[in-house]
Amino acid sequence: MDPRWRGSCLGRLTTDRVERYARENxxxxxxxxxxxxxxxxxxxxxxSGFRIVGHHFVKDLRNRA
Numbered sequence: 001m002d003p004r005w006r007g008s009c010l011g012r013l014t015t016d017r018v019e020r021y022a023r024e025n026x027x028x029x030x031x032x033x034x035x036x037x038x039x040x041x042x043x044x045x046x047x048s049g050f051r052i053v054g055h056h057f058v059k060d061l062r063n064r065a
Contacts, residue, residue: 006040015048 005011015032022030034041036052 011044012048 019030030050032045032050033056034045036042036055042052
């Protein structure tokens with residue numbers, strides 16, 4: 001999220017709407033993605049009831065090294 005919008009409740013409103021939509025459509029799990037070193041995002045998601053359950057492994061196929 002653009003830092004200028006932090007604290008505006010836009011993240012909370014968006015997360016609440018996504019969760020409501022997911023529940024209404026039979027989704028069992030939400031998996032947002034934020035780097036664990038992003039303290040702001042981590043705190044936001046933890047306050048919203050999310051928990052860290054693992055790490056992602058990524059391989060950039062554009063680099064052939």
